[in-house]
Amino acid sequence: MISENLIQDLNIELTEVKNKNDLMNVKSKFLGKKGPIVKLTSELKSLTIEEKKIRGTEINRIKSQIELLINKKLNEIENEEINKKLNSDRIDITLPGKASSFGSVHPLTQILDEIIDIFEGYGFQTVEGPEIETNFYNFEALNIPKDHPARDMQDTFYLEDDVLLRTHTSPMQIRIMENNQPPIKIISPGKVYRCDSDVTHTPMFHQVEGLLVDKDISFANLKSILNNFCHDFFQKDINIRFRPSYFPFTEPSAELDIEWENKNGEKKWMEVLGCGLVNPKVFDFVNYDAKNYSGFAFGMGIERLAMIKLGITDIRYFYQNDIKFLKQF
Numbered sequence: 001m002i003s004e005n006l007i008q009d010l011n012i013e014l015t016e017v018k019n020k021n022d023l024m025n026v027k028s029k030f031l032g033k034k035g036p037i038v039k040l041t042s043e044l045k046s047l048t049i050e051e052k053k054i055r056g057t058e059i060n061r062i063k064s065q066i067e068l069l070i071n072k073k074l075n076e077i078e079n080e081e082i083n084k085k086l087n088s089d090r091i092d093i094t095l096p097g098k099a100s101s102f103g104s105v106h107p108l109t110q111i112l113d114e115i116i117d118i119f120e121g122y123g124f125q126t127v128e129g130p131e132i133e134t135n136f137y138n139f140e141a142l143n144i145p146k147d148h149p150a151r152d153m154q155d156t157f158y159l160e161d162d163v164l165l166r167t168h169t170s171p172m173q174i175r176i177m178e179n180n181q182p183p184i185k186i187i188s189p190g191k192v193y194r195c196d197s198d199v200t201h202t203p204m205f206h207q208v209e210g211l212l213v214d215k216d217i218s219f220a221n222l223k224s225i226l227n228n229f230c231h232d233f234f235q236k237d238i239n240i241r242f243r244p245s246y247f248p249f250t251e252p253s254a255e256l257d258i259e260w261e262n263k264n265g266e267k268k269w270m271e272v273l274g275c276g277l278v279n280p281k282v283f284d285f286v287n288y289d290a291k292n293y294s295g296f297a298f299g300m301g302i303e304r305l306a307m308i309k310l311g312i313t314d315i316r317y318f319y320q321n322d323i324k325f326l327k328q329f
């Protein structure tokens with residue numbers, strides 16, 4: 001029978017089909033306008049009604065069989081495509097993963113946190129203030145006269161005539177005293193700015209200011225607090241010395257030096273802070289009665305203390321963000 005031959009031909013052609021395109025060609029060859037099914041259907045016209053019935057049913061049966069075989073092949077091709085894709089996209093779970101590296105706290109921040117912890121242990125309260133200051137807080141109220149070299153353009157970054165980047169944390173003494181009555185017991189850490197740059201100076205550095213005001217405060221109280229601090233901070237016997245000095249906002253004034261060893265094993269002194277008893281002239285600016293109250297103040301350089309404690313010889317290492325340097329801490 002014609003119909004059986006058709007299915008046989010189709011099966012032979014399907015074995016040659018490699019992709020969807022081939023399959024579409026085969027489909028149109030068998031089911032298209034010029035194909036055998038359309039031809040057989042058009043031949044029905046010349047038959048009797050009875051013959052038409054028999055012949056028509058057979059054509060329909062063969063047509064659905066062709067469609068079935070083509071759809072089956074289409075499924076096969078699509079499955080093959082999916083499998084191919086899955087194989088080529090396969091994730092190799094045996095590859096080692098990318099290790100993520102952890103950051104750490106910057107050495108200066110570590111040192112700053114230690115200093116704050118120690119003073120909070122002594123009962124000091126930590127307060128912070130603005131880095132942009134006025135002449136009044138940075139100089140005038142601290143009894144730094146107009147012709148003082150610290151006001152020089154070469155040291156101070158001026159933003160406007162009267163506005164500047166604070167050159168020290170001492171303005172916080174004024175800000176705290178003008179809004180609070182004694183007893184005062186604060187430290188104030190933060191960034192300060194000066195036009196300066198070499199192995200021990202950077203244009204931005206950190207200080208911690210200290211201020212204690214109460215009745216009967218003497219230089220002995222100041223020495224005792226700073227002695228204890230050096231002991232607690234370095235956790236070992238370390239030589240320190242107070243050296244007479246001058247600051248307009250303290251009277252008398254001193255600087256504290258710490259003994260350290262340089263790379264060649266030589267002992268050296270490094271100045272790490274300025275201090276003194278609050279000058280009564282500063283009390284006048286904040287309306288404190290100097291007959292009733294006295295106080296001490298200090299301002300320490302954090303980079304200097306960090307250099308001694310961590311054994312760093314050049315201050316600029318702190319700001320170069322060299323991972324090899326930072327990883328050591």
Ligand code: DAH
Binds near residue numbers: 167299300
């Ligand atoms: N502000 C001074 C400076 O930056 C340091 C200083 C000296 C602070 C004496 C003080 C002090 O509180 O009493 O050089």
